[in-house]
Structure formats: C-alpha cells, structure tokens
Amino acid sequence: MFDLRSDTITLPTAEMRKAMAEAEVGDDVYHEDVSINTLERMASEMVGKEDAIFVPSGSMGNLIALYINGGRGKEVLCDSNSHIIQHEVGSIASIAGTLSIGVPTPKGILQASMLAPLIKEKSYDLAQTALIEVENTIGGICYPLSTLVEIKALATKHNMLVHMDGARFFNAVVATKEDPIEIGDQTDTLTFCISKGLGAPVGSLLCGSSPFIEEARVVRKMLGGGMRQAGILAAGGIYALTHNISQLEIDHQRAKEIASSLQKTTWALFDIKDVQTNIIFFGVKGVSGKTIEKVFGNHNIACFGGNDTVRLVTNLNLSDEDVKGICKAIESIDEKEFYA
Numbered sequence: 001m002f003d004l005r006s007d008t009i010t011l012p013t014a015e016m017r018k019a020m021a022e023a024e025v026g027d028d029v030y031h032e033d034v035s036i037n038t039l040e041r042m043a044s045e046m047v048g049k050e051d052a053i054f055v056p057s058g059s060m061g062n063l064i065a066l067y068i069n070g071g072r073g074k075e076v077l078c079d080s081n082s083h084i085i086q087h088e089v090g091s092i093a094s095i096a097g098t099l100s101i102g103v104p105t106p107k108g109i110l111q112a113s114m115l116a117p118l119i120k121e122k123s124y125d126l127a128q129t130a131l132i133e134v135e136n137t138i139g140g141i142c143y144p145l146s147t148l149v150e151i152k153a154l155a156t157k158h159n160m161l162v163h164m165d166g167a168r169f170f171n172a173v174v175a176t177k178e179d180p181i182e183i184g185d186q187t188d189t190l191t192f193c194i195s196k197g198l199g200a201p202v203g204s205l206l207c208g209s210s211p212f213i214e215e216a217r218v219v220r221k222m223l224g225g226g227m228r229q230a231g232i233l234a235a236g237g238i239y240a241l242t243h244n245i246s247q248l249e250i251d252h253q254r255a256k257e258i259a260s261s262l263q264k265t266t267w268a269l270f271d272i273k274d275v276q277t278n279i280i281f282f283g284v285k286g287v288s289g290k291t292i293e294k295v296f297g298n299h300n301i302a303c304f305g306g307n308d309t310v311r312l313v314t315n316l317n318l319s320d321e322d323v324k325g326i327c328k329a330i331e332s333i334d335e336k337e338f339y340a
C-alpha cells in the first residue's frame with residue numbers, strides 16, 4: 001500500500017534514531033534538558049523570535065497561543081476550514097474560551113480586506129476581536145508574504161495580535177523561497193511541527209517573545225504538556241531541522257509528479273496551480289470523498305476522503321519507485337470505478 005494519508009506518518013531514519021539515542025537529557029520542566037534548550041534556541045533563531053518552547057503537538061502549541069493571546073470571551077478571526085476550527089476538538093472554545101469566527105475563503109488564504117469589516121473593538125456588549133490566526137500552509141497553499149504584511153498591519157492598527165499555525169511552515173519557506181524571519185516578523189506567535197514532513201517522531205515548537213514564552217511554560221504545564229527527559233525527542237527535531245528542510249523540496253516535486261498523473265485522467269477535478277507544496281486536494285464529479293478513498297484503496301493508494309474531496313500528501317517515507325507506482329496506479333483508474 002502506498003500511504004499518502006499524511007506527512008505525519010513519516011518514520012525516524014536510522015541516523016535520526018542514533019541522534020535521539022545519544023541525546024543529552026535533563027528535566028525539562030526545570031528547564032535543564034540541554035537538547036530541548038538547544039532545539040528551542042534553534043527554532044526561535046530560525047523564525048526570528050526571542051524564544052521558543054517545545055510542546056508535544058501542534059494542537060497544544062496553537063491552544064497555548066490562543067489561551068494566552070485570545071482568551072475567554074474574545075474572538076479570533078481565521079479561515080473557516082482552519083485546523084483550529086475543524087480538527088482540534090473544539091479546544092479553543094472549551095479550554096481557551098475563545099470564540100472563533102470562521103471566515104470563508106476560496107483557498108484558505110485570508111486577506112486584510114475581508115478581515116477589516118469583522119473586527120470588533122472593545123465595547124460593553126461585543127466580544128472583542130483579539131487575534132487573527134493564519135494557517136501556513138493551508139491545504140498545501142502558501143501565504144504570499146505581501147498578504148501577511150497587510151494582515152499584520154491591520155492587526156497592529158487595531159491593537160490585535162497574529163498567530164500563525166505553521167504546522168508546515170518550512171514547506172511554505174521552501175516553496176516560496178521567502179526568508180523565514182521575514183514571514184515570522186508578520187506574526188506575534190508561530191508554531192511549526194517537526195513531526196510532519198520534517199520526519200521527527202513527536203513535537204512542535206511554539207515561538208514568540210520572551211514574556212509570552214515564559215507564560216507559555218506555565219500554560220503548557222497546566223495542560224499536562226510539561227515533559228521531563230524529552231530531549232530524546234528534541235534530538236529528533238534538531239536532526240530534522242538540520243538535515244530535512246531541504247528534503248521538503250523532494251516532497252513538493254513528487255506532489256507535482258502525482259498531480260501531473262491526475263491531470264492526465266478524465267475524472268480528477270483540481271487546479272494544478274494549487275499544488276504548491278506536498279499536498280494535493282482533488283474531487284471527482286458527483287462522488288463523495290469516501291468513495292474516492294475506497295477506489296484509491298482498491299489501487300493500493302491509502303488517502304483521506306472528506307465530504308467531496310480527497311487529500312494526497314507526499315512524505316519522506318516515499319521512494320522514487322513508490323512515486324512511479326502511484327502515478328501508474330492513478331493513470332490506470334477507470335472513471336467508471338467511481339460510479340460502480
């Protein structure tokens with residue numbers, strides 16, 4: 001089975017495991033884990049923030065940012081399909097107490113012009129807008145830097161903050177060739193995951209100002225995310241940031257190859273221009289995502305079907321041979337199979 005369900009399925013390589021086995025560790029709740037301290041310093045420098053904190057997951061990183069900078073009874077503006085609304089079990093409502101305002105966008109990319117009319121200033125009866133959340137990449141699509149600059153300017157004008165869910169931040173950096181620090185400058189807080197395309201087994205980094213990260217350490221502990229000798233995990237992250245960022249280009253190239261095969265078929269509906277990184281979304285006319293998933297399964301391709309689209313994600317586990325096999329399998333699918 002070719003597994004294109006997600007880039008979270010990537011397995012640590014022998015070299016990464018060796019780095020993890022040899023990691024110097026300590027008690028991270030006491031801030032004494034050398035490997036975690038190194039990873040946090042590396043992360044904050046890479047995105048141009050004062051500090052960073054290692055958290056067990058991207059979801060926890062987003063939640064901590066929303067808990068601190070959103071807060072109870074305040075609003076966050078984000079894309080209506082954003083991960084924080086759709087896939088984080090309602091944690092920003094149930095734990096952070098923040099009301100999410102999902103803004104419909106054609107491809108997940110918010111614009112300052114669509115956000116401006118939605119901002120609510122502090123008042124006796126309104127839920128004040130505290131935060132704008134941008135997801136980069138979203139559905140594999142990258143935010144143009146100019147759009148981020150406009151969003152940040154709007155937020156600053158209204159005394160609001162910007163959080164970036166950069167679960168796949170380095171996919172965006174590699175694809176757009178933008179300076180990660182310049183992207184980071186358009187945010188107040190930023191998460192990125194080491195456990196997705198970068199291939200480490202566990203963890204994310206939440207980056208921001210020193211006072212914010214100090215507060216984040218308390219909230220992480222409150223949420224049960226204070227880990228002890230987790231430097232073993234951080235060593236995987238250090239390895240990933242050192243060796244695997246450039247590898248993302250290969251994932252992107254492979255996604256384009258697979259997209260070209262889809263384009264050759266009579267049934268796949270999508271815009272190849274949207275395949276900017278390692279994610280492809282496509283549909284088949286009148287067919288549910290689950291049916292498409294089943295047909296692909298019959299051709300040895302594992303993927304995730306949603307309501308009316310399917311997601312294919314290239315990842316480090318794949319070889320050139322696998323990609324050839326996937327393309328061949330896709331091109332062999334007869335349109336009739338979706339309607340059988």
Ligand SMILES: Cc1ncc(COP(=O)(O)O)c(C=O)c1O
Binds near residue numbers: 008056057083135195
């Ligand atoms: C865009 C985005 N944000 C956040 C997350 C959450 O990451 P985690 O699974 O580590 O909680 C994911 C996970 O797939 C994601 O795709």
